[in-house]
Amino acid sequence: MYTLETMADEDSDLRLIHVSVSHTHNELQAVSRCPPSMGRERKLNELGETFESLEYPIRVETAAAEFDDVTLLLADGERNLGSLVAKSDAERFETASDVTAELHNHLPREAVGEPFQSEGEG
Secondary structure (H helix, E strand, C coil), X not given: CEEEEEEECCCCCCEEEEEEEEECCEEEEEEEEECCCCCEEEEHHHHHHHHHCCCCCEEHHHHHHHCCXXXXXXXXXXXXXXXXXXXXXXXXXXXXXXXXXXXXXXXXXXXXCCCCCCCCCC
């Protein structure tokens, strides 16, 4: 016999999973803490490796689906990477550089930092 319970942790945004397994007089219990979303998070400057993980050429719809669980962390907030990739006007991407270029075409200027500021100037 076993039982499985999930519940919210009142002290955090984690979800608790409690598993209890009982066989005759022996009992095993385990508690696991899981974040509410199991998606991935990436910064804009970390996307090269993420895009390189795909096999090219790839259809835009397929690439968007691959990144549907990725939250892109930007200077002005967060965006779903799959949704941004899906905005492409292209039918397919030939290389990871194509995905990067299309992504940059659909980001507002504020997404990458303060307007008129250069990180190279001191």
